[in-house]
Amino acid sequence: MPAQGRALGRQGQQTVRKLLEAGLAEFDERGFSAVRVDDVVRRANTSHGTFYLYFANKDDLFKALLRDALRDMQIITDEFPVVTPNPAGRTALRNWVRKFCEVYHAHATVIMILSQAELVGEELYGDGLHTLFRLAEAITQGMTAGARAHNLDLGSPALSEHAELTAVACLMMLERVNYLMSADVRLPKDEMVDRLSAIIYAAFHAS
Amino acid sequence: MPAQGRALGRQGQQTVRKLLEAGLAEFDERGFSAVRVDDVVRRANTSHGTFYLYFANKDDLFKALLRDALRDMQIITDEFPVVTPNPAGRTALRNWVRKFCEVYHAHATVIMILSQAELVGEELYGDGLHTLFRLAEAITQGMTAGARAHNLDLGSPALSEHAELTAVACLMMLERVNYLMSADVRLPKDEMVDRLSAIIYAAFHAS
Amino acid sequence: MPAQGRALGRQGQQTVRKLLEAGLAEFDERGFSAVRVDDVVRRANTSHGTFYLYFANKDDLFKALLRDALRDMQIITDEFPVVTPNPAGRTALRNWVRKFCEVYHAHATVIMILSQAELVGEELYGDGLHTLFRLAEAITQGMTAGARAHNLDLGSPALSEHAELTAVACLMMLERVNYLMSADVRLPKDEMVDRLSAIIYAAFHAS
Amino acid sequence: MPAQGRALGRQGQQTVRKLLEAGLAEFDERGFSAVRVDDVVRRANTSHGTFYLYFANKDDLFKALLRDALRDMQIITDEFPVVTPNPAGRTALRNWVRKFCEVYHAHATVIMILSQAELVGEELYGDGLHTLFRLAEAITQGMTAGARAHNLDLGSPALSEHAELTAVACLMMLERVNYLMSADVRLPKDEMVDRLSAIIYAAFHAS
DNA sequence: GATGAATGAGATTTCATTCAT
DNA sequence: TATGAATGAAATCTCATTCAT
Numbered sequence: 001m002p003a004q005g006r007a008l009g010r011q012g013q014q015t016v017r018k019l020l021e022a023g024l025a026e027f028d029e030r031g032f033s034a035v036r037v038d039d040v041v042r043r044a045n046t047s048h049g050t051f052y053l054y055f056a057n058k059d060d061l062f063k064a065l066l067r068d069a070l071r072d073m074q075i076i077t078d079e080f081p082v083v084t085p086n087p088a089g090r091t092a093l094r095n096w097v098r099k100f101c102e103v104y105h106a107h108a109t110v111i112m113i114l115s116q117a118e119l120v121g122e123e124l125y126g127d128g129l130h131t132l133f134r135l136a137e138a139i140t141q142g143m144t145a146g147a148r149a150h151n152l153d154l155g156s157p158a159l160s161e162h163a164e165l166t167a168v169a170c171l172m173m174l175e176r177v178n179y180l181m182s183a184d185v186r187l188p189k190d191e192m193v194d195r196l197s198a199i200i201y202a203a204f205h206a207s
Numbered sequence: 208m209p210a211q212g213r214a215l216g217r218q219g220q221q222t223v224r225k226l227l228e229a230g231l232a233e234f235d236e237r238g239f240s241a242v243r244v245d246d247v248v249r250r251a252n253t254s255h256g257t258f259y260l261y262f263a264n265k266d267d268l269f270k271a272l273l274r275d276a277l278r279d280m281q282i283i284t285d286e287f288p289v290v291t292p293n294p295a296g297r298t299a300l301r302n303w304v305r306k307f308c309e310v311y312h313a314h315a316t317v318i319m320i321l322s323q324a325e326l327v328g329e330e331l332y333g334d335g336l337h338t339l340f341r342l343a344e345a346i347t348q349g350m351t352a353g354a355r356a357h358n359l360d361l362g363s364p365a366l367s368e369h370a371e372l373t374a375v376a377c378l379m380m381l382e383r384v385n386y387l388m389s390a391d392v393r394l395p396k397d398e399m400v401d402r403l404s405a406i407i408y409a410a411f412h413a414s
Numbered sequence: 415m416p417a418q419g420r421a422l423g424r425q426g427q428q429t430v431r432k433l434l435e436a437g438l439a440e441f442d443e444r445g446f447s448a449v450r451v452d453d454v455v456r457r458a459n460t461s462h463g464t465f466y467l468y469f470a471n472k473d474d475l476f477k478a479l480l481r482d483a484l485r486d487m488q489i490i491t492d493e494f495p496v497v498t499p500n501p502a503g504r505t506a507l508r509n510w511v512r513k514f515c516e517v518y519h520a521h522a523t524v525i526m527i528l529s530q531a532e533l534v535g536e537e538l539y540g541d542g543l544h545t546l547f548r549l550a551e552a553i554t555q556g557m558t559a560g561a562r563a564h565n566l567d568l569g570s571p572a573l574s575e576h577a578e579l580t581a582v583a584c585l586m587m588l589e590r591v592n593y594l595m596s597a598d599v600r601l602p603k604d605e606m607v608d609r610l611s612a613i614i615y616a617a618f619h620a621s
Numbered sequence: 622m623p624a625q626g627r628a629l630g631r632q633g634q635q636t637v638r639k640l641l642e643a644g645l646a647e648f649d650e651r652g653f654s655a656v657r658v659d660d661v662v663r664r665a666n667t668s669h670g671t672f673y674l675y676f677a678n679k680d681d682l683f684k685a686l687l688r689d690a691l692r693d694m695q696i697i698t699d700e701f702p703v704v705t706p707n708p709a710g711r712t713a714l715r716n717w718v719r720k721f722c723e724v725y726h727a728h729a730t731v732i733m734i735l736s737q738a739e740l741v742g743e744e745l746y747g748d749g750l751h752t753l754f755r756l757a758e759a760i761t762q763g764m765t766a767g768a769r770a771h772n773l774d775l776g777s778p779a780l781s782e783h784a785e786l787t788a789v790a791c792l793m794m795l796e797r798v799n800y801l802m803s804a805d806v807r808l809p810k811d812e813m814v815d816r817l818s819a820i821i822y823a824a825f826h827a828s
Numbered sequence: 829g830a831t832g833a834a835t836g837a838g839a840t841t842t843c844a845t846t847c848a849t
Numbered sequence: 850t851a852t853g854a855a856t857g858a859a860a861t862c863t864c865a866t867t868c869a870t
Contacts, residue, residue, distance in 0.1 A: 009854080011849095031326070032325065048841080048856085049841095049855065050854075052840090052841065057840080112323075116238070116319075116323050129392065162401075165402045168384065168387075168394065169402055170380070170406070172380050172384045172386075172387065173380030173383065176382060177375065177376050180375070191369060198413075199373065199377070199406070201413075202410055206412075206413045219829070243865080245864075253830075255831085255867090260829070264865075265865085447654040452844090460851080460852085461853055462844090462852085462853070462854095464851055466844090466846080471845085531804060532652025576812060576815075579808065579809070579812055579816045580820065582801070583817055584794070586797035587793050587794035590794065591790050591793045594793065599750065601789065602786070608783075609783055613787065613820070613824040615827075616820075617819075620823035633832080633833065657860065657861085667834075668834065670836065670862095670864080671834055671835070679861090832869105834867085836865105836866100837863105838862105841859105841862095842859085846856080847853105847854090847855085847856100848852100848853105848854090849851100849853100849854105
């Protein structure tokens with residue numbers, strides 16, 4: 001019987017939390033497919049039986065973790081600023097990029113797993129893509145709105161015709177650079193934030 | 208006895224090829240960890256015994272496929288042009304991006320698997336990173352050389368101080384957008400090539 | 415602590431009844447061995463703890479249900495009529511067969527499970543056989559008494575030497591036809607009662 | 622991969638046979654649901670892996686055994702004689718009943734399990750019922766043909782209107798008495814064959 | 829070179845039963 | 850009385866790998 005099927009008491013919630021934390025830690029250290037249910041319950045200091053009391057299987061545990069990640073992604077999607085083509089816009093963008101990096105970092109493990117289509121079901125992968133495209137759309141909106149506010153004829157074709165494609169490309173860049181940073185490869189974080197926001201800015205505003 | 212331990216006769220080569228093709232097709236359809244040796248031999252119309260005659264295990268089969276991919280990646284790394292800040296440079300860059308997309312597409316499955324650290328060993332993942340950074344370096348070289356050729360003082364800080372970080376970000380963008388295009392998501396390929404090269408160009412040349 | 419260990423209060427009786435009903439319904443729908451204690455308590459809207467408060471285990475629950483069935487079987491055993499070889503005897507037999515069918519139907523699930531030696535313990539299965547042979551004996555008595563009353567020399571060997579075997583055969587027929595009727599197979603009930611009693615009658619009285 | 626998915630070599634056939642025999646013996650001794658795959662494998666002197674190489678699970682093993690039983694049942698169905706209302710008819714019937722008892726005995730275990738609807742799937746249970754009704758039909762044919770051959774007006778209503786119901790009842794009697802005899806209860810076999818055939822005869826021919 | 833049958837360690841999953849509250 | 854969380858022994862099932870032919 002998967003979790004949430006029934007209201008949980010105090011103790012139950014506590015146990016679920018222990019399992020979720022243990023699962024995340026294991027996935028983080030060893031990757032999804034290498035982790036056995038046994039590893040999770042051992043780390044959570046419970047039993048096999050207890051695990052299956054709350055989750056249908058390892059995938060189900062992952063889904064629960066994913067829900068949090070997608071929720072936080074949705075939150076920063078809503079926060080994408082109007083980026084005007086001036087220093088204020090640059091600053092707003094850089095602040096948002098910094099926040100994005102923080103959120104990504106917090107859920108890096110889960111997002112990495114999600115991006116490996118094979119490991120999650122069709123449905124979840126679809127949820128992930130959906131979240132992604134909403135984010136691309138938010139970027140498109142924020143960038144074009146900023147340009148329009150300043151300059152009615154939108155000189156750059158990047159902003160008029162191809163804004164969506166540009167947004168997707170920038171988003172992929174953000175995602176992947178953060179993947180590298182979160183994983184093992186060491187890139188200087190602050191400079192990277194500057195570079196990423198500068199590239200996004202230039203991608204939309206370069207003549 | 209792993210492959211290549213000894214020269215193969217006609218029939219042996221044929222069998223190895225069948226196994227490689229079957230393995231690639233299976234990985235493509237179901238992902239690395241979901242594929243069992245049994246799936247591969249069934250698809251290749253051979254037997255388990257035969258598989259282990261040529262490959263030590265599933266990883267070994269993957270490594271053989273990976274070698275091709277890394278070789279082709281090395282080739283386009285060597286071909287990165289000198290991108291001057293003028294229309295000729297833009298065109299050269301766009302042509303290279305197009306070629307990159309083609310090569311990536313040909314090896315998308317293998318590259319996707321490689322990028323999932325957990326699924327391949329440390330060593331292979333390291334090979335992948337190495338190839339990646341060589342490519343980032345080639346981009347850095349091509350872009351700065353182009354700028355230097357035209358404009359000795361390299362006004363943009365992107366080109367002087369942070370060129371490497373910019374190159375990494377652009378490369379990640381290239382990689383990830385191609386991942387989306389190769390997987391299931393449909394993005395317009397020609398426009399995407401234009402956008403990607405425009406963004407890379409702007410990333411380095413925007414004031 | 416198994417049931418009946420101690421007098422039950424109002425609430426306790428109510429709970430036991432809920433469990434018995436839930437158990438019967440579950441056995442009916444899914445068969446004995448497929449039913450888990452969990453299914454029963456869920457259907458009864460109680461908890462595992464409560465179940466084990468009143469029953470030692472699943473077998474114990476079944477035994478409680480079985481007691482009712484065997485009691486009712488004993489009652490109709492006692493009611494088997496004296497079947498004289500004439501229309502009055504035929505009618506008396508048919509009425510009894512009708513009643514047998516009704517009783518069987520009421521306890522079909524329990525009897526079916528009982529007849530599957532493997533599913534119940536040795537002891538219970540023995541109880542069932544015992545009830546059965548008492549019934550066969552009652553049939554023997556009723557049939558031979560009826561014949562003797564009418565016709566002192568008992569021409570038919572069925573009545574003299576092999577009456578018991580005949581009774582067992584007829585009883586098995588009754589039992590099994592009712593099993594079919596109680597399960598899913600649709601046989602016309604009234605005609606079947608007529609046929610069954612006619613066959614029993616002929617089995618004993620045919621020359 | 623269940624059996625029969627692919628042609629089996631010599632050794633494979635041998636192993637399948639060992640597993641089938643071991644399974645039958647175990648089911649016989651301990652009943653279907655009490656038997657674990659482990660018991661079967663241990664008795665057959667093979668391994669778990671080998672079991673699952675040829676059968677999908679315990680049910681699948683049973684199905685294979687069932688096929689044999691149903692085939693033999695079909696054979697004696699085809700052999701039901703024309704039972705004329707005279708000594709020759711009685712003898713033919715008794716011989717057939719004897720053969721039925723032998724065949725039933727050979728497959729008693731499997732038939733017992735089959736008759737416990739819950740243990741086998743819907744489909745198999747349906748196959749069993751189908752076989753049963755074909756047998757009832759054969760009995761109906763044989764009995765009415767015999768009567769018709771001798772006596773054109775078919776005086777007894779048992780033969781005209783209700784022959785099918787009578788056949789079902791007789792068949793259930795046969796089945797169930799044989800179940801008792803095959804199980805543990807000791808009934809005198811030869812006398813029982815006589816009694817069963819006499820009852821069937823009387824059921825159809827009693828005025 | 830090729831085969832496919834056999835293996836068994838290890839992973840997943842179930843469920844009767846206990847126990848603290 | 851009642852609860853539901855926890856348990857873990859035992860069963861099911863998978864699959865990489867070996868080996869005799």
